[in-house]
Amino acid sequence: MDPHYLLQLAIQGILLGGLYGLIAVGLSLIFGVMGIINFAHGQMMVMGMYVSYWIFVLLGIDPYLSLIVVAAVIFVLGYLVQATVVNRILDYPEAMQVLPLVAVGLVLENTALLLWGPDYRSPQTALSLETLWIGPVMIDVSRLIAFVLAILITTGIFVFLKKTRTGKRIRAASDNRMGAILVGINVNRINNASFGLGAAATGAAGALLLPLMPLSPHMGHDFTLTAFIVVILGGMGNLIGALAGGLILGVAESLSALFLPATLKQVVSFSILIIIMLFRPQGLFAGKK
Amino acid sequence: MLKVSGIDVYYGDMAALSNVGIDVNRGEIVAVVGSNGAGKSTLLKAISGIQRPRTGTIRFNDTEISRTSTSRIVEVGISHVPEGRQLFPTMTVLENLEMGAQFPRARKCLPESLKKVLDYFPRLKERLSQKAGTLSGGEQQMVAMGRGLMSVPALMMLDEPSLGLAPVLVSKIFEIIQRINQQGTAILLIEQNVFHSLKISDRGFVLENGRVALTGTGEELLASPHIRKMYLGL
Numbered sequence: 001m002d003p004h005y006l007l008q009l010a011i012q013g014i015l016l017g018g019l020y021g022l023i024a025v026g027l028s029l030i031f032g033v034m035g036i037i038n039f040a041h042g043q044m045m046v047m048g049m050y051v052s053y054w055i056f057v058l059l060g061i062d063p064y065l066s067l068i069v070v071a072a073v074i075f076v077l078g079y080l081v082q083a084t085v086v087n088r089i090l091d092y093p094e095a096m097q098v099l100p101l102v103a104v105g106l107v108l109e110n111t112a113l114l115l116w117g118p119d120y121r122s123p124q125t126a127l128s129l130e131t132l133w134i135g136p137v138m139i140d141v142s143r144l145i146a147f148v149l150a151i152l153i154t155t156g157i158f159v160f161l162k163k164t165r166t167g168k169r170i171r172a173a174s175d176n177r178m179g180a181i182l183v184g185i186n187v188n189r190i191n192n193a194s195f196g197l198g199a200a201a202t203g204a205a206g207a208l209l210l211p212l213m214p215l216s217p218h219m220g221h222d223f224t225l226t227a228f229i230v231v232i233l234g235g236m237g238n239l240i241g242a243l244a245g246g247l248i249l250g251v252a253e254s255l256s257a258l259f260l261p262a263t264l265k266q267v268v269s270f271s272i273l274i275i276i277m278l279f280r281p282q283g284l285f286a287g288k289k
Numbered sequence: 290m291l292k293v294s295g296i297d298v299y300y301g302d303m304a305a306l307s308n309v310g311i312d313v314n315r316g317e318i319v320a321v322v323g324s325n326g327a328g329k330s331t332l333l334k335a336i337s338g339i340q341r342p343r344t345g346t347i348r349f350n351d352t353e354i355s356r357t358s359t360s361r362i363v364e365v366g367i368s369h370v371p372e373g374r375q376l377f378p379t380m381t382v383l384e385n386l387e388m389g390a391q392f393p394r395a396r397k398c399l400p401e402s403l404k405k406v407l408d409y410f411p412r413l414k415e416r417l418s419q420k421a422g423t424l425s426g427g428e429q430q431m432v433a434m435g436r437g438l439m440s441v442p443a444l445m446m447l448d449e450p451s452l453g454l455a456p457v458l459v460s461k462i463f464e465i466i467q468r469i470n471q472q473g474t475a476i477l478l479i480e481q482n483v484f485h486s487l488k489i490s491d492r493g494f495v496l497e498n499g500r501v502a503l504t505g506t507g508e509e510l511l512a513s514p515h516i517r518k519m520y521l522g523l
Contacts, residue, residue, distance in 0.1 A: 172377045172388050179375035182337065183436060184363030184391040 004136040009254045011137060017250020018147040019205050021243035022154050023223060024230035026201030029157070032174040032237035033194040036086055036097055040105035042223030043112075044199045048074045048206025049215045050112055056123055056210070063125055063210045064145060070207040071200040078199025082192045090191075105220060112217035122214035146208035153204055154243055157197070161239075170194050174237065202227070222266070229273045235283025244285060248272075290315045290475060291336070291367075291444055296345030296355070298328070298335050305331040306342070306499045313444060318466070318476040320486040320507065322520065323496035329479045330372055332496070333446050336477075337369040338362050349444070364392045368442035372449045374433040378422025382413055385421045385432050389439025398441060405472075406435035409465050427458045434462075438469065445469065446477040451485070463489055483520040487511045 023045060030038045038044070051073050055066040063070075081104055089097050130141035161167040173180040173190045181187050202223075209215075230249050234241025249269055256268040276283070291313040298306040306328045313319045323329050334340035336347055338359040347355040354362055363369075368389075377385050386406060390399045407414050410431040416424060421432055430450055437445055447466065451459040459482065467489050470476050480486035487493050487507045495503040495516065503515060510516050517523040 175377035176375050182369050184360040186360045
């Protein structure tokens, strides 16, 4: 086997894994605070892609430049979903929390279908075809930028949670809901902000993915599942674990190209899921509860 | 300062409190004692707005608060140190304490409050950067009480502060409760440790099956034959 090819695949995997990490950090954050799994997570990412796409096509602004706007729009989307749907079902049994969020996902998916039609679209952004050679290894510039920005945003989220007042309140609510209520934190507002932030993370990841893959209204499911697997891999509610899990899954999927046809790469992620569930259900980096 | 009158609290169809009335005056220590399941914790939850009473009124400084949000209740000066401590285990001791000061009034005097808390609980000084989940039970109780003090409350409600602590620590905690009270904070203390809590209290209420069965000064209650028989085994 050609070692250069191996290296090439590994690097591609790491670059994509950074995006998986960002998406999963959003999912994990939402789970950590509310104990809810956002089954509309991938669809929210797709909405981020479409918003970014719209801004690009209608206004000609590059996805990297509109990133903050896209994140803000998806933040509002997440905030509203929390305020209107999720806050009502927080105390329900887990199985009953699944359906409303799956429904939100369906609504988003069909909204996209209505607004943009079923066709695949792949916008040609400024850098989407640029490549960079490092020795024998070829790197897509847009992939590299996406990775760097994803890591920066993830780091930004960590710093936000660690240092700011709202961030600390989010962590407190995630650590102990009753404790947070008793010190006087308005936990409902914190829930809204957390869902908004988690959604914004996945929306930003969508914008970063736009130059990398053709978008269609139906691609959300796969990403919801990928994010779910990554979060289980890293430990539910563990944000660092989510980032690490994203990198691991990215590399694993990418290397699977050595022995599996590309259409079967989900076999790898699901195998990882099954192995983790069998041998280390609390996740590689031990999550909570 | 606090006046609870005739409240009924239900969990579903089951009455946890019926027609309960207690009051706390400025500067007092008031104990509510009773056996497990008598409704003591429910009473505190009703006061801090976590469990709404079906009927009756709760007034704090002459304002009705029985429909007020918990965060507003903390803001106006009632702090609730709950049973089981309810700390933030993955946050440091310092962060836990800081989280106690949520509102502008409390945040303004955060450094002084912190100094005061560390003065009550010097043991926490060396633990400030440690995660709260790694502390011993006694230390966690100290953090919980410290966090409760950080909101600069006029009334501090303590739910079973001595539960599960070693006897040496129990006396220490009661001593600190008295010191906090001497600094001007009224205390509403809930305890299974009837003897200790009545001893430091100005007045006490005995809850039995969700009703106030007996009330009086701490000394009167300690001398009452009913208390001596039921709770002190004398």
